[in-house]
Each structure stands twice: as C-alpha cells, then as structure tokens.
Amino acid sequence: MAASFNTSPVHTWREAFLVYLKPQVVAMLFLGFAAGLPLLLVFSTLSAWLREMEVSRSAIGFFGWVGITYSVKVFWAPIVDRLRLPLLTRALGQRRSWMLAGQLGIIVGLLAMVACDPETQLVALALCAVLVAFSSATQDIAIDAFRIESAVTEYQGAMSASYITGYRIAMLVAGAGALYIAEFSSWMWAYVSMAALMGVGVITVLLIREPRHEINAQTDDIESHLIEQVLHHQPQTRSQRLAAWFASAVVAPFVEFFQRNGRFAILVLLFIGLYRLSDITMGIMANPFYLDLGFSKTEIADIGKVFGFFMTIAGTFIGGLLVVRYGVFRPLIAGAVLVAVTNVLFAQLALAGPDLTWLAIVISADNLSGGFANAAFIAYLSGMTNRAYTATQYALFSSLMTLPGKFLSGFSGIIVDAYDYHSFFLYAAFMGIPAIILAVVVARHNGRHLQGMEAEESNAVKS
Template sequence: MTWGQALKVYLKPRVLTMFFLGFSAGLPLLLVFSTMTAWLRDYGVSRTAIGFFAWVGITFSIKVLWAPVIDYLRLPGVTRWLGKRRSWMLVSQFGVALGLLGMGSLDPTMALTQVALLAVWVAFWSASQDVVIDAYRIESVDTDLQGAMAANYVFGYRVALLVAGAGALYIAEYANWSVSYMAMAGLMGIGVITTLLIAEPDHQSILDRAEHFQHEWVDRMLGSGEHGPLKEWFVKAVACPFIDFFQRNGRFALVLLLFIGIYRVSDIAMGVMANPFYLDLGFSKADIANIGKVFGFVCTILGSFLGGVLVVRYGIMRPLILGAAMVAATNLLFAQLALIGPDIKWLAIVISADNISAGISNAVFIAYLSSLTNQAYTATQYALFSSLMTLPGKFISGFSGIVVDAQGYAQFFIYVAILGTPAVLLAIFLWWRDSRKNANAEAAAS
C-alpha cells in the first residue's frame, strides 16, 4: 500500500464520523473537572469543598463495573429502533445533556450537594458513553482501520476539551456560568445527531457464535437445569468476557495485561510534573499556554493522524514499538531542557517531540487494544484494558514530587525515560512472537 492510499483512509465515512463521536465523548470531561472547579471557586466555594469534587473522577476509573450491562442489556423500545450500540449511545448523550442543564440551573452557594450529585450523574453517563463509543469504534471497521478511527476520535476529543475548557470560560466571562453550562449541554446535540445518522455495526453473527460459548459456561459454572436469571446474566455478561480473553490467550494473557499496564507508564508518570517544571524553570504562563497548549495541541493531532497512517501502512506491531520508544526517549529531551534553562526554542522542540510521540503512541495503542477484544464482548473487554492502561502510571506519578525534590528535574526525567524501557522491550518481544506465529501459519498453509 502506498502512502497516498494510506492517507485516503481518513476520507472513509465511518472514519470521519469518529471526529464527531470523539467530540461528544470529550465535551463532558472538563465540565466535571477543571472547568467546574473554576465555576465553584468563582462563586466562593471553599478550596476544601472543591477538593472533594476530585472524587467525581473515580467514576471514569471504575466504568468496567457496569460495562457488562452496556454489552448485554437491551434497552426496551430504543434498542429495537436504533440497535445495540446506538441505543446506549443516545441514552448516554441525553443523560449528559440533562445533567449539564441541571448544573447550569443551580447556584453552587445555595445547592452545592445538588451540584455534586449532578456532577456524578454527568460523569456516569459520560463514562458510559466512552464505553459504548469504544465498542462501536471497534465493531465498525477492520483492524487495519482502527488507527485511523483512533486518530479521528482523539482529534474530536481534543477539540472538545478546548471548547469545554477555554470556550466555557469565555462564555462565563462574557455572559454567566448558567449560560455557559447550558451552551455546553446544547453542544451535546452534535453527538446526538451523529448517533442518529450513523449505521449500527453488524455484530449479530458474532453474537450468535458467542451464544453457544455462553451456554456452555452457564452449564459449567451453574450446572445443568434451571438457573436464576440474575445468576445466568452474571455468567454471560460478566464472567464470559474475562473467560473468553484468557481462553483465547492462555497464560500469555497475563503478559498482555502486563504490557497494557506498562505501555504508558513513562508518559503518565511525567505528566503531573510538566507544568510545575515549566514554571520552576522560569517560563511564563503565557509561554506555557502558547507553546505547551496551543502548539502542543496541533502536534498531538499531527502525531495521532501519523499514527493512524502508520497502522494502515505497516500494521500495528512495528508502530507500537516506535510509539513506546519515542515516548520514553522524549523524556531525555526534558532532562536536557532542565539543564539548559528557560530557552523558548528548546521548549518548542521538547513540546513538539513530546506531543507528536504521544499522539502516535496513543493512536497505535488504541488500535492494538482494539485488536485484542472479542466483538461479542467489546465494551467489557475494552473497558478493562482502558482502565488497566492508566492505573500503574497514575500510581507511580504520585511519587514524582518526592523524586523531584530529592534529585531534581533532570534526574527525574532520566528515571522516567528508564521506566519506559520495559514497554519497548516487551513490544519488541510481542512483534517477534507475532511475526513467528504468522510465519508458522504461512508455512502450514503452503
């Protein structure tokens, strides 16, 4: 395949629609995080109370708990009209929009508890929307297009973050917070319209094949004969997705889960220290905004699109190695910047390298995770992977401040680069194993 043919993948209708679904997924996030905290502080809510609102984010980390419901449960009336994925997508989008409208109608100084409850409501439906959009993305196209789907999704998601961040603040400044949140609720209409226009993936044949597998495990776990509906649902919707993953991969499933957990450790572990690093080095907030946010946004999108093209052109495994190596290596540029000092040109170099490598690695890694799922259990299995991929990095990042205080920024970034080495080595091993497996299959076929 030529580079021109690889680039044309972005013109495919289902790839284009991922921009709008990515926008719908990204819009609620800041409205229950940083934008919401600005709103609360603007109304004089105490910093102690604002701090407790960080717990709203736990909702996104535990979405795997109700992903089996989204995978298995048919919504009365709506599923028959729209299908399995689009029905949950539409309900989630309306849930987010109604929650944002409710938040916009409240005064936090008079109804802080209600604001908190609505924030959890929005986060729940937003996380649910993430689960079902991920499932739709995986089921809609073949594996070789997953990189492009992920790139367009990231593009839409990032645009939504700008709208829900800077856009919401601008509206609040020139109108008020109520208008701002109601405007954001209206923008959820982009997702609703997209959901109504797209086609439902054809996954009935996959579900039919999975039905025998589910009945087999119901009998093995519960015994033959009559079972309670709740027990049978639990086996089919909760147990079977995990049994399927381990049955397909055997003991090697543990290696895959380890790889998922460590692939983004280097990227996530350094992220929390980025802005403090820029400020401590002597860059102004304007420098950080102009280069780190605006220029960095463009570089991330460029990297995401490049990652999608690389997957189409070379498959998943080789770009997966490249992404892991680039993310680890860019930390060495941060270490060099720490030694150089507040040089604006070096800041631009570091930001461009960091965001392009992050864009490539994210798009490719999303495509890789998508390839690991069984489309009979897409929502549950991908929710497991997406939760696991951030957990180790977030845990390690909690110690980043201790390392910086004790060793300094340069040494910290070198350590973080070293943390990325196991992911590179394991990616190489997975590529080698995949190549050998394909070669054996071709030899057997001939």
C-alpha cells in the same frame, strides 16, 4: 516468516490517506467531540465556576472524586455490552442506543447543574456532576465498542486519530470556550451552550449505521459451558436467569481472553499496563517543572496551546496513517521508543534552563510522540478484543493502561525533591524501557502466531 512488524506494507500510501475519508472514520471525529465535551465541565471548568462563587478550596478538591467514575467504568461495561434498552435498542441497535442514552444523560445533567446554586446546593450540584460523569463514561464505553466493531484492526489507528482530534477540539470548546461565554455572559449560559453542543453527538448517532455485533460459535460454547458449570442445567427461575446472564456477560469476557491467549495473556496484560508508564509518570510534574525552571504562565500557555494542540493532532494522524500502511506493531514499537526519548529531551531542558526555543521543541516532541503512540496503542488494544465482548474487554484494557502510571506518578514529587528534575526525567525515560522490550516481544509472538495459522491453513489445503 518474519515477525509481523517486518512484514510488507498492508496498504499503499494512497490507500492509507484515503482511509481518513471513510464514513466511519469521519463519524469518529464527531463522536470524539461528543466524548470530549463533558470532561472539563466536571473538572477544571467546574472548578473555575465554583471558585468564582467563593466555594472553599477544600470543597472544590472533593469534586475531584467525580473523576473516579471514569476509572471504574469496567464494572458496568458488561451491561452496556449485553443489556437491551427498551424501545431504543430495537430502533437504533445496541451501540447507538447506549450512546444516545449516555448523551441524553449528559444533557440532563448539565442542565440540572445550571439549576443548582453552588452557594446553597453544593451537594445537589455534586450529584449532578456525577450524573454527567457517569453518563459520559457510559457514552465512552459504547463509542469504544462502536469504533472497534465498525472497522478492521488496520483501520483502528485512523479511527482513533479521528476520535482524538474531535476529543481535543471539544476540550478546547469546553475549556476556553466555556470560560469566554461565562466571562461575557454567565455560567448559566456557558453550561446551557455546552448542553446544546451535545447535539453534535446526538445527530451523529442518528445518522451513523449500527455495526454488526455477533457471537461466534467458539464464544457461544464458552458461555454455554460456564452456564452449565454454574447451574448444571438450563436456567428456569428468575435468579437462575440472572446468574446465567452474569456468567455470560461478566465472567465469559475474561475467560475468553485467557483461553484465546493462553499463558501469554499475562504478558499481554503486563504490556498494556506498562506501555504508557513513562508518559503518565512524568505528566503530573510537567507544569511544576516549567514554572520552577522560570517560564511564565503565559509562556507555558501560549506554547502549550499552539504547539501542544497541533502536535497532538499531527501525531495521532501520523500514527493512524502508519498503522494502515504498515500494520499495528511497527508503529507500536516506534511509539514506545519515541515516548522514552522525549523524556530525555525534558532532562536536557532541565539543563538548558528557561529557553523558549527548547520549550517549544520539548512540548512539540512530547505531544507529537504521545499522539503517535496513543493512536498505535489504541489500534493494538482494539485488535485484542473479541467482538462478542467489545465493550467489556476494551473497558478493562483502557482502565489497566493508566493504572500503573497513575500510581507511580504519585511518587514523582518525592523523586524530584530527593534528587532534581534532570534525574527525574531520566528515571521516567528509563521507565519506558520495559514497554519497548515488551512491544518487541508481543510483535514477535504475533508473527509466530500468524506463521502457525498459515502453516495450518496450508496443511489443510494439501490434505
């Protein structure tokens, strides 16, 4: 049998398009909106509010630390995975209850921010922003788990495409929309309006159906074995029950992942860390590059808003469609190639100079390839999780997929200063080669794994 990225289509084109009409896919549009809305309200929109209130740039810079909350959500993901909330979990289920709790925390945090005076209560405002970010990250954990558990792997591309579309719309609303409201009314009404719009997420949670959350026999054996190793007997005291919970909720997800994938688990984690390396490495230098090349802020904003927004949406839609049509791995490989090639286009723009046509081409290609690759990659990560530990394992993957790129992006300015933008973007393109190679290796491994499973099933039938 050939590797999985060369197998026959999973679905027809008609079936692939109709996936976007499935209730769970439509629901992700609104959940994506709820997830995307808080982000800018504790980042760039908040920075604009603080600066208008004449808060110092140094103090505003410290507010950037609020974003660390999103990067460390893996630490409380096991709680979201296993801890039942009083009353809410019984009424709504595990995923919906945590989504609702996160949304209520966001609403309370936004309204509390309005009650703070940035000139005299800056610390209190910062704590309210942390509450919004923490609640938002918690909502993200629950939404990711809900998305994975609500659909099979080949539908995850469409689920992520719908989610990203809602997310992007929310960022426009929380960015440009909040600024318009603040301009024509006040910052108070801007944040109150955003808090009210979180009602979109609340209503969605109340309408959707809780997915099945099961622990299979193999997973149950892993947890029982871990508890036996830690306690040597069944937990009896409160501290022993806490230790047993820690073993099953925190340790077991990682043990299960390495047992399921064996030595190949290290390569999988390496692939996850490197897949978006090329994309993230160059991202921080994009706007300085446009400005240094001679484009005006208006030209960057106009082309970025029009082409950037719609091309990202188009890319995620196409990526999700092809995952349904052909499975995960062929789009995954294509996405890695497209992202690397796009950086070569940036290098060409560095030679072409301030040409608006080239700027439109590069921004279109960058957002189209980024959306495409992201949809395919999210589908792959979703398929790699065990549904007994969806929230914990996906939080690990989502944190890992941005960490190397964020680290290397810190050196991007040094490379530009030492050489030039043309050399930097070629370097960024070169950084995408390991992702392409590993995508092929992972796809071939998956093909051999499926072939082995089919052989075992065939032998079982014959015997």
